[in-house]
Amino acid sequence: MAEFLMIFRGGNHDVLTVPEEMQSHMQRWTAWMQGLSQKGIMMGAQPLANDGKVVKGKQKVVTDGPFMEGKEMVGGYLICKANTYEEAVAISKNCPILEFENGTVEVREIRSMDM
Amino acid sequence: LQQSQENIQSLTDHLFRHEASKMIAVLTRIFGFQNLEMAEDVMQDAFAQALNTWAYKMPVNPSAWLMQTAKNKAIDIIRRKRYQQKFSDEANILLQSEYTAVPTLNRLFLENEIQDSQLRMIFACCHPDLSAEDQIALTLQTCSGFGINEIAGAFFQNYESIKKRIQRAKQKIVENKIQFDIPSGRDLQKRLENVLKVIYLIFNEGYKSSDRENLIRRDICEEAIRLCTLLTEHKETQVAETDALLALMYLLASRFDARVDKNGEIILLEDQDRNIWNRKLIDLGLECLSKSAFGDKISEYHLQAAIVAEHSLAKDFASTDWNRIYGFYQFLVNINPSPAILLNKAIVQAKVESPQNAVNQILNIPHFEKLVETQYLFAAALGELYVQLNDFTSAKAYFVRAESLAPTEAERKLLRKKLSLLEVKKS
Numbered sequence: 001m002a003e004f005l006m007i008f009r010g011g012n013h014d015v016l017t018v019p020e021e022m023q024s025h026m027q028r029w030t031a032w033m034q035g036l037s038q039k040g041i042m043m044g045a046q047p048l049a050n051d052g053k054v055v056k057g058k059q060k061v062v063t064d065g066p067f068m069e070g071k072e073m074v075g076g077y078l079i080c081k082a083n084t085y086e087e088a089v090a091i092s093k094n095c096p097i098l099e100f101e102n103g104t105v106e107v108r109e110i111r112s113m114d115m
Numbered sequence: 116l117q118q119s120q121e122n123i124q125s126l127t128d129h130l131f132r133h134e135a136s137k138m139i140a141v142l143t144r145i146f147g148f149q150n151l152e153m154a155e156d157v158m159q160d161a162f163a164q165a166l167n168t169w170a171y172k173m174p175v176n177p178s179a180w181l182m183q184t185a186k187n188k189a190i191d192i193i194r195r196k197r198y199q200q201k202f203s204d205e206a207n208i209l210l211q212s213e214y215t216a217v218p219t220l221n222r223l224f225l226e227n228e229i230q231d232s233q234l235r236m237i238f239a240c241c242h243p244d245l246s247a248e249d250q251i252a253l254t255l256q257t258c259s260g261f262g263i264n265e266i267a268g269a270f271f272q273n274y275e276s277i278k279k280r281i282q283r284a285k286q287k288i289v290e291n292k293i294q295f296d297i298p299s300g301r302d303l304q305k306r307l308e309n310v311l312k313v314i315y316l317i318f319n320e321g322y323k324s325s326d327r328e329n330l331i332r333r334d335i336c337e338e339a340i341r342l343c344t345l346l347t348e349h350k351e352t353q354v355a356e357t358d359a360l361l362a363l364m365y366l367l368a369s370r371f372d373a374r375v376d377k378n379g380e381i382i383l384l385e386d387q388d389r390n391i392w393n394r395k396l397i398d399l400g401l402e403c404l405s406k407s408a409f410g411d412k413i414s415e416y417h418l419q420a421a422i423v424a425e426h427s428l429a430k431d432f433a434s435t436d437w438n439r440i441y442g443f444y445q446f447l448v449n450i451n452p453s454p455a456i457l458l459n460k461a462i463v464q465a466k467v468e469s470p471q472n473a474v475n476q477i478l479n480i481p482h483f484e485k486l487v488e489t490q491y492l493f494a495a496a497l498g499e500l501y502v503q504l505n506d507f508t509s510a511k512a513y514f515v516r517a518e519s520l521a522p523t524e525a526e527r528k529l530l531r532k533k534l535s536l537l538e539v540k541k542s
Contacts, residue, residue: 030218037208037215045212076214 003043003110004088006078010102028096036080045078132260134178138185139257140232145189145223147203148239149289153192161185186224190217234349235295237342238306241313242293249284250313256281259338269320269335297351307352311360314339318364333371340364355410358403363420365400366427369393381529385432397427418447437466454480462496470503491520495530507541
């Protein structure tokens with residue numbers, strides 16, 4: 001069984017102005033991850049704050065975030081187990097980030113580094 | 116401030132046992148049994164904080180305040196240690212992730228989940244891998260919030276040996292990887308039987324001595340009733356046997372006030388003032404007993420409760436229906452032919468047949484020679500029967516032996532009283 005990293009981008013949470021909507025949206029994240037955890041395939045996940053720093057190149061130039069348009073910004077990640085890309089993609093389709101028009105999940109297999 | 120601090124001290128004492136055991140159960144479910152000490156630390160921290168802050172502002176709902184404080188402390192620990200410490204199997208990954216940590220904690224702190232955690236704790240502490248003594252001590256400490264000194268006092272043992280016993284038991288739960296869950300399927304019946312047995316043993320520990328000085332014993336009986344009530348409130352463990360045990364304990368507890376006189380001397384069933392039997396507890400007991408009739412199985416507790424109920428319903432000792440009680444005992448010895456039950460059956464047999472038959476029965480109990488030399492009830496019962504047979508020499512010999520074996524002063528006193536009555540009868 002392989003491991004896959006899912007990178008969540010976009011998702012304009014500002015449109016969820018009603019507290020109940022926001023709450024039920026967050027509950028769907030919890031429920032999604034609970035489901036993966038119950039299947040024993042969830043390996044970890046964390047949401048990321050909106051601001052940040054970027055350190056670049058040999059000069060190690062530091063700039064402040066946000067660094068790009070909202071739709072490209074990474075909002076969080078999850079690592080889960082799956083047998084194939086198809087399986088991992090099927091899992092990602094239930095991610096609540098996709099409730100937003102501009103939400104994306106980037107699915108990447110974690111590579112084994114040869115010695 | 117002095118005054119309010121004293122009030123708070125007594126309030127936390129009162130809250131302590133109940134709330135502490137709840138907190139330990141929830142926190143152990145969160146942290147995992149291997150981190151039981153972490154759970155105990157958080158619980159103690161929360162109480163220490165209560166003592167410090169309540170003096171200035173008393174919360175509207177102290178129990179809720181304590182739970183919220185425990186929850187806040189739990190999330191702090193999880194955030195601090197999530198990458199180096201493994202928490203519960205059930206929720207480890209969900210507690211590590213900020214997406215799910217708080218929702219998961221919130222769920223586990225819901226009232227019905229707290230109850231669920233308490234049941235898991237009972238099943239873990241009453242696991243057959245542990246010896247009966249370990250199960251009892253661990254259950255009293257972890258499920259009931261008794262202090263080690265209280266447990267030691269109640270069992271006439273020293274602090275260190277109880278402490279070691281409990282430590283060993285906790286160690287074993289971790290080593291044997293005993294699951295923190297409510298067993299299901301086939302496992303459930305057997306495990307539940309053991310839990311009920313431990314609860315009944317706990318009750319008996321509290322009930323068997325009527326030592327007035329030792330008030331903690333009454334608390335122990337109340338705890339056994341509370342633990343059993345918890346079991347009757349959960350769909351998996353709410354079976355006829357549980358109701359029957361609860362009935363038995365309620366009915367026995369109803370006699371608490373009538374069992375001892377002002378001087379701490381034991382009053383036997385025959386001489387008890389039935390007007391001071393607790394009517395409310397009798398009613399609760401009878402209610403549980405009728406509920407327990409809906410099972411497909413008659414357990415030892417059913418029969419024990421039925422016997423005690425006969426006494427509860429008789430208006431005085433003379434109108435006791437001994438034939439009915441004897442019938443229950445005949446059933447009971449088929450289920451559990453333990454020496455104690457055989458002895459009690461023989462005592463009733465003296466009422467429905469003859470004292471001589473009863474004596475013969477007792478002499479035929481397996482390992483009688485050993486029992487009569489180690490357990491005062493056997494010697495005391497024989498003494499009583501020989502009085503009825505007018506054989507005062509034998510009666511005296513048995514009462515003397517019983518007096519030397521009786522564990523408490525109250526029991527010894529009663530036996531000395533019987534001995535002096537014997538002298539009067541002889542002359």
